[in-house]
Amino acid sequence: MTQSLIEALQNPALYPHPVEGFEVIETHISWVLLTGQYAYKLKKPVNFGFLDFSSREAREHFCHEELRLNQRTAPDIYLEVLPVTGSLEAPQLGGNGPVLDHVLKMRQFPQSGLLSNVLARGELMPAHIDALAREIADLHAEAKRVPIEHVLGSAEAVMAPVRQNFEQIRPLLEDAADLTQLEHLEAWAEDTFTRLQPLLDQRKGDGFIRECHGDIHLANVTLLDDHVLLFDCIEFNEPFRLIDVVSDAAFLAMDLEDRGLKSLSRRFINAYLELTGDYQGLTLLPFYKAYRAMVRAKISLFRLAQEQDPVERVVILRQYRNYAALAESYSAIPTRFLAITHGVSAVGKxxxxxxxVEAFGAIRLRSDVERKRLFPTADEAELYSSAATQATYSHLHQQAAAILLAGFPVVLDATYLKQAQRQAAHAVAEQTGVPFLILDCQAPEAVIVAWLAERQAEGRDPSDATLEVIRAQEAGREPLSDVEQSHSGRIATHEAASLDSLIERIRSHLPGF
Known part of the structure; x- marks a missing residue:
């Protein structure tokens, strides 16, 4: 019936808008009818266990759910649900009479805008990732929280699909090395779960289990009217969507790393955390990234079981092994350090x-951002009082200690013009047993003035510093002591080679990079 309906809907007279022609895109769960300006999505009457569209009522319900959920991030794409009425021989969109089915009307957009295709053309920019991080952070901030009494989101509910992955993968593997690797991954997952279980339960109590997207990767993001839009949220299965916000973000981080875009993944995580302040979630990030990689690995093996062509089987098995290796990489013991910037505002810190961040996977904490997070309602005098400044640095150091213990290197982006501030940061490094580095940032005043003007013109930087403030900072700065000099690296921030040289020196002195 549905196939016949798709054929009958390919009649230009049915549509209240010009039709350039018809093209049908078919997936395992839906048909999408392209008309030029608009697309019409019809769900297939299928039941895969995790998804049940077998009844007309279910298809109607999930059409409305898809509209509701995706209008959160892409209201210009997801427009309305329409009944298909009439008969198979003479269907109508939105008419009266018996309802045959329902379609989701969408704005049609070019596939060239998908970020996966933008990447394929070599045009994916850091600005796209920054914009996407904001989209995801905004979605998570506004998403409904899962009630504490709901079964989803508990530690055991989080671990159930992790265990299911291993159970479903094992019978599909034959190679001894693959099976041994799977055993090691499963043991790591169980050990990690045991360690994280209290935090997983705490996250639910703290409201971090929310109605998320569930399927964030580059092929589900598009550029439309010069905006980054996240679309195609999972509507058909609550356990895939009612998850920890960090699990949702971890999917994109894993997808970027799978594509060889490790620096963009690190940039994304930093931008997301800077916007949300959810640094506690970093402890869970490797666990969730490994889970997401193993889901992709499992799906590869499902395809392998259906494929007879020997060449294609080799390709699919290689894909599985790539995902398994990526999951294994998240179990590695990280190399950590604590770095602080040192220099006046607008010097390029x-x-x-x-x-x-991009070179070493460090987590950046910015004093300008954290100050305003600590004092969201303070006026300028209160915000930059000595008491607020002291509290800001104390907060930076507490956060840095927690992030280091979570297994990540940290870079503290602040002026650190006072020796007491630098000594407090050094104490954190000593307490956590990590190397300490002062990034001594220098630039000519003319360059600083130009950068300040550029920053103020853009109006997007969290810093409120003016030229007068910068000159006062310069006058009141306390120079690095001889001991501090031994921990420092000088960077001429207006010279790219100076920063490149510093990165290489750090890389040569720290194992694991």
Whole structure:
């Protein structure tokens, strides 16, 4: 019936808008009818266990769910649900009479805008990732929280699909090395779960289990009217969607790393955390990234069981092994360090810190951002009082200690013009047993003035510093002591080669990079 309906709907007279022609895209769960300006999505009457569209009522329900959920991030794409009425021989969209089925009307957009295709053309930019991080952070901030009494989101509910992955993968493997690797991955997952179980339960109590997207990867993001839009949320299965926000973000981080975009993955995680302040979630990030990689690995093996062509089987098995290796990489013991920037405002400290993020996977904490997170309602005098400044640095150091214990290197992006501030940061490094580095940022005043003007014109930087503030900072700065000099690396921030040289020196002195 549905196939016949698809054929009958390919009649231009049925549509209240011009039709350029018809093209049908078919997936295992739906048909999408392209008309030029609009697309019409019809769900297939299928039941796969995790998804049940077998009744017309279910298809109607999930059409409305798909509309509701995706309008959160892409209201310009997801427009309305329409009944298909009439008969198979003469269907109508939105008419009266018996309802045959329902379609989801969408704005049609070019596939060239998908970020997966943008990447294939070599046009994916850091700005796209920054914009996507904001989209995801905004979605998570506004998403409904799962009630504490709901079964989903508990530690055991989180671990159930992790265990299911291993149970479903094992019978599909034959090679001894693959089976041994799977045993090691399963043991790591169980050990990690045991360690994380209290935090997993705490996350639910703290409200971090929310109605998320569930399927964030580059092929589900598009550029439309110069905006990054996240679409195609999972509507058909609550356990895939009612999850920890960190699990949702971890999917994109894993997808970027699978595509060889490790620096963009690190940039994304930093941007997301800077916007949300959810640094506690970092402890869970490797666990969730490994889970997401093993889901992809499992899906590869499902395809292998259906494929007879020997060449294609080799390709699919290689894909499985790539995902399994990626999951295994998240179990590695990380190399950690604590770095702080040192220099006046607008000297380029944030750019230097971001290079450490992208090169080493450091987590950047910015004093300008954290100050305003600590004091969201303070006026300017209160915000920059000595008491607020002291509290800000204390907060940075507490956060840094927690992030280091979670297994990540840290770079603290602040002026650190006072020796007491630098000594407090050094104490954190000593307490956590990690190397300490001062990034001594220097640039000519003319360059600083130009950068400040550029930053103020853009109006997007969290810093409120003016030229007068910068000159006061310069006058009141306390120079690095001889001991501090031994921990420091000088960077001429206006010279790319100077920063490149610093990155290489760090890489040569720290194992694991």
């Amino acid at each position: 944030s750019h230097v810190a971001m290079r450490l």
